[in-house]
Amino acid sequence: ACSIQIQSAPDPSIPDDTMLVAADNGSPLFEKNFNPFMINKRVAAFYMYEPLIVLDNLNAEEHPWLSTGYTQPDPSTIVFAIRDGVTWSDGEDFTAADVGFTFQLLKDNPSLDLQGIWSYIDTFEVGTDTVTVHLTAPDVPAAQLIASTTLIVPEHIWADVEDPTTWRNPEPVGTGPYTLGNFAPQQYTVDKNQDYWQADTVAAEHLILPATNTQLDVATKGYDWAYSFISDVDGAWVDAGNQNTYWFPPGGTIALFPNLTKAPFNDVNVRQGLSTALDRGMVGDAAAEGYMDPAGQTNILLPNQADVLNPEIPDSGLITQDTAKALEYFAAAGYTQQGGKLVDASGTQLSLTITTAAGYNDWLKGVQEVQKQWGAIGVDVKVESPQPAAYTLALRNGEYDFAMGATGGTGNTFRDFNNLLSSEWVKPVGEEASNNFERFSDPAVDEILADYKVALDPEEQADLANQLQQVVYDQIPSISLYYGGSWGLFSNAKFTGWPSADDPYASPKTYESTPLLVLTNLKKVNDD
Amino acid sequence: MGFVARKLGLFALTLWAAVTVNFLLPRLMPGTPADAALAKLAQNGPVTEATKAAIEAQLGVPTGNIVEQYFAYLHQVVTLDFGISYTFYPQSVGELVSAALPYTLVLVGLVTVVAFILGTLLGVLAAWKRGTWLDSVPTLVGSFMSAFPYFWTALLLLFFAGYVLRLFPTSGAYGPTAQPNLSFEFFGDALYHGVLPALTILITSLGGWILGMRNTMISTLGDDYVTFAEANGLKPRTIALRYAARNAILPNLTSFGLALGGVVGGSILVEQVFGYPGIGYLLFNAVTNQDYPLMQALFLMITVSVLIANFLVDILYGVLDPRTRR
Amino acid sequence: MTTSLPPTTAAIRAPLSTIDAAPSPWKVVVRVASTVWSNGKARIGLVMLAVFILLAIFAPLIAPYGARETGFERSADGSAAHWLGTTAAGEDVLSQLLYGAQISIFVGLVAGLLSTIIAVLIGLSWGYVRGFGADVINFVVNLFLVIPGLPLMIVIAAYLSGGGIGMIIVVVVITGWAWGARVLRSQTQSLRSRDFVTAAVFSGERPFRIVFREILPNMTSLIVGNFFGAATAAILAEAGLEFLGLGDSTVVSWGTMLFWAQNSNALLTGQWALLFAPGLCIALLATSLTLINFGVDGISNPRLREGTKK
């Protein structure tokens, strides 16, 4: 429905083997920073430096990468088998020593250790083609974290760097599929690494990454790959031509975190009441304009992680709106409807404030829908949207009633539940917690998590995961609303083989390491 | 002499207070720079405690109590070394500012001057031809255009001239592959990219100058020296320009001074819409990311340039108005 | 009367026929209003403003749907049911436009009024006092003039987030009063040297009364002009803040409409009316105030009145 239909008009000077990618945003100019350990690095550093394994956070699948695999002889030991035949882009051989060097680098420079792997690692040993990591405590899932988030850098270059914490690595040398091409402050290109260890899987010879990628740009300038939510995507993106398609799989669960230190939100009946009163479909529709599905109350992403789902939970965990049932729950908690208001014994109306961040507009729209629905059963709901920094602070300090937030989607089931439920994160209100902001604490659940942490047997893992889903379903530590999308926009004009609902082999994200999966899976359309 | 000393004292006091306010403003905002960075990261997934610690270490988030920070800041002000930006870590504030400043100065500065000159001329014409279409058209169109919201004008221009008609580039200060240098080619490229933002500022600021000049000029037109000049049969052009306009422009210089001082602050909304790499864009990023070092430096720069611009206008006043010469 | 007045001064006993009825404050208002009305541009402005105000007041009656009513087709083009189409969230644009007028006009008028009041209080005392007091005020006003406006707004907005429209008004007022204060001060200074002010001192009046009963009423037109200027600035500032996402995006105002329009990329989805209409309304509302100011200028400066030609 477009009165002025914008048409995609790709720049004819961009050849067929070159891909235009909206992956990196300058502010508004690019700073030439390819240090993979910095928060402000160029995104293409992810295409140049590779992890030991690539974890697809959509379906929690591990892909062996610089390591051909790892074994866990006991819950506190990991042995990585290092891939042979990999060379750095300057021709030097990649070895286990490089992996060891990288681990040591992060130990020596804690400020570079953004994922905090050294909070798990105790020591490590470098073998000829293995690296063995000893953890400080038994922790099976830590292997995945260490393996998937640590980008390996070449020792022969980084050993001479004076201060790696500020070094901008202007001429990056990595093992990845791409090397740096032309760099200008408003756009840079990366070129295919012809000596890449799986060079035959890489179809695109060049990637162009402009510094500004407004939605208008993306729609009109013939981008091949972008990661962005576009309103009315069919009208604005698909109809713009250029064989555009899109795939918006769930990348996490958007949920409302109740503050469990506050009455009456510490009453599970109140939470159940609030949860049952919601029409999640409408909330998701309002927030994501109908592109995302309502989320089940299990902390599992569907359909991608369907095989983890606890089959005993009814309806795949999806709660349908049921006002009568909600009122029953409220009655159990001592709340009754009076004159359209939900009041407790003393006649005070149930009132709460939902905190969300300014500028997170999909959340805001969702919250407004929640406000409407809860208002309809007589709850007085206020909405606050402070700046992101203040929102983060409120969340971490536990100074809120209900807060919007994202949960799950790390690609590691244990971590998804641990972050949400473990009492290890719990801090008193006023002190910053880094996870479990709702401050859920249950010794029984802690026990399940402890078992999970050391479980090596997949059967046992699955069983524990089922128990945890039941906990989330019954105790409502967070009220799941809808899935947060991964907004993949693709064009089939030059390259095909994009991830899709039919072939959900990877997340459509353009940043972090999953793009490696995509970049090694594409095929050129005109192979001449 | 006592008068001058007092003025200078007041100037210094204002400067100090402004500098101090600039220090306090960012710190009055809730949350720290690390929280802002975390909030950004959290959009991509949960963030651990270790991450926060690493971020804080990376950014060098200020340590010490507020008094120590204040003195460290004063030291920075004096040495003009504002350290490393949080948002754009590891770039230094100096690096960032010196990269952004030229574009803002040229774009906003040039347009401000052009708008002032053009608006003033149109205002003179309107007042001189009072009651004719030369008066009513510029004043009505001017007051209408000056009521346009900046960003709205920017968006419309961007959409129609940029995307529909594809006449001008839609973002950036120069072509995507260009490397900034002093060549003729680059200059032309930069000029081409500046057209739309410049047009936006021109459209929305022109009206104010037209109206201001028209009103003061109508007042001076009634002054006795204008009547006397007419009685002496001077050429209408001479009367309009050298008598009426020449005197009418003086009061408008003060506004011009403030506007010029504001140039350094850039035009946040316009730069935002056009992704123009100027100070305004930097400022917006700094503020929304609680980038203390960058914010402090930018605020200081803006404050000082407003003070200096006012000072220069005072001097110009002295040159243009013999009455103030002492 | 039997004063010893000489016969030749009979002229002093003015022709009593010219005596008007006792002046009431309403007469002054009527006089001011008629001066403004007599200006063609101001007349257009007043009519425009009146239309906007009426639309805002009667929005609930005129608007076809509720401002926040959703559930219509998303991003639809104009149709008989939705003259200006719908938003990406499935709201009726026309209804939002009508309800949005309430906020914009409210913010404009309230913020304009408040910053004018502050400007008057500070500008007048600044103009009247001398010595240390004047230096202190001068210092404060200079500070507010020198500190960059929009950034200050952003910082305050970030600090006061969640305050809704009230916060926007506070921000606009804090950053907007200083200029008016400066203008009013210089006018006060020139008025304070008038004889009638000195005469009031001789009448034993206290400074407060001199400032607010003798000087203030003589600046009516300047103050009214300042009000319209401040209101215009407030309307534009509100829109700017909302557009940057620093306001309260849950209310429906023209500013938030633009914010959501930009956010859902109305231009990309072809919803040009969604972007065009609120901006145009802001521009027209602000223009109406600017036009009224033409008439207000004429009150204090007869030269700025429109020539009464045939």
Added chain:
Amino acid sequence: MTPTPFSQTPPAANTTLLEVHDLSVHYGYGAGATKAVQNVSFRLAHGEFVGLVGESGSGKSTLGFALTGLSKPPAHIEKGRILFGGKDIASLDAEQLREQRHGGIAMVLQSGMNALNPVRSIRNHFVDIFRAHGHVERSRWTARATELIGKVELTPQVLDRFPGELSGGMRQRVSIALALSLEPELMVFDEPTTALDVLVQHAVMNTIIELQKSENFTAILISHDLGIVLESAQRVMVMHEGRIVEDAPARQILQNPQAPYTRMLLSHYADPRAEVVELPGFADRQQRKAEGASRTEAATHTPTVSPRTRRTDQHAMVVENVSKIYPAPRRGEAPVRAVDNVSFTLEPGAALALVGASGSGKSTIAKLITAVEKPTSGSIRFGDLDVGKLNRRHFRRLHRDVQMVFQDPYSALNPLHTVEYALTRPVINFTGLTGTDARRRVLELLDIVGLSPVEEFAAKLPHQLSGGQRQRVVIARALASDPQVIIADEPVSMLDVSLRAGVLALLEDLREQWGVSLLYITHDLLSARVVTDNIMVLNGGAVVERGVTADVLQNPQDDYTIRLLDAIPNPRKVVA
């Protein structure tokens, strides 16, 4: 250099230069129009020097602008024709009109002080004219400008100055030189000397008269001062309410005025040096003194509250060795010694005149006495009040007893407050009366100053009052606190002759009736003569002469006093 216009032979060529036929000029249109000039007709021959007199607002300037084609909207010629050299001015288009300004009609504006562009040097003013008309070659510009500036008795250095750097008199001369540079056939001088000091005024008038003789242009001199006109013009037109009520040779006007209005104007001239000075409404002071209080008794005015009865103590204002030095106005210049070691005592009930040219320090003394300014040295005492060191907070104590009548009744009243409000405030503040008592007192005050019916006047706004009525309100306000001392700083200089005498008589009356002492500040020696007993002459801040008013004026000792007396225009001098 006393001008003697009548000794001059009449113009040789008696041909008509300007012919005005049934001219009406209106401001605005329709019923609300101000008919500033109505049905005016006259002829002007080559070389004539004609005076145009009339009170403020009678339409003189409007006529002057119409003649020179300078009428601006809303002014417009409603009907009639102006033929200059046979050509109708109204028929010329803008450019033709502009071109004819060289060798045509030039005008020196009423506000000559502001007629120069403040940001252009005097030289450039000349250059602009030369360039516009091209009647002087570029090479001769400086020479011609120097020549012209010399004709108005200024030095060539003036050329490189800016208007702001010149005194009012110099600026007025520059305006005249500029007009002269057009080599006009007819010059219209609109009040060329208003707002100038008496001495400067005298000098400028002399220059004009000399110039007219030497350059032999035709001149119209507009003035509200019949004295000035009669001293210089051969023929006088008297204007009243937009019409010319009398048009006759100067001598005839003086000796045999026809119109009652002309006669009224003439009656207000007297020589302050005369043995006996009488003005309409004033018997001579000495005579009155001799007659005793008979006149006062005649005024059977009995106030309901006798103000004096409450006073037990009467104080004198004692000024001793007072100096006031203002900081230098520009860097590098000397500080201004506005008042220089002045001492005097104002006894209760006395009337003291303070005279002197502009800038001689008169107003400064008034400010010092009223504590508006503090003296640099010396002391001012009023009873137990040390006025010189009075704090702002104690102003009320002083102002209860010392009040001021302002020079300009137009700006001394707040245009937005009614007369009643203006009078009620001091009554409430100083007498403590409230409600109906205060109102009664206000009406009484109006009655005292002769504004009746009092109720009606109480309700008026200043713009509904004439200048004289306003000044009466100002006086009433000064009386409201029942003061002991009234300072009147040039209370009539802004008023037309027709209103002056009434106000002066009122002041005089009040003093006699209520026993207040009066400090009368003026540069007008005639009025000083009629209202005061003693006089002090100020020059450059210092007292140069003092004594009994009549003695000092009849027998001046100081040179400066003599010059002041000489500068007074007096039509009778002409015939004498």
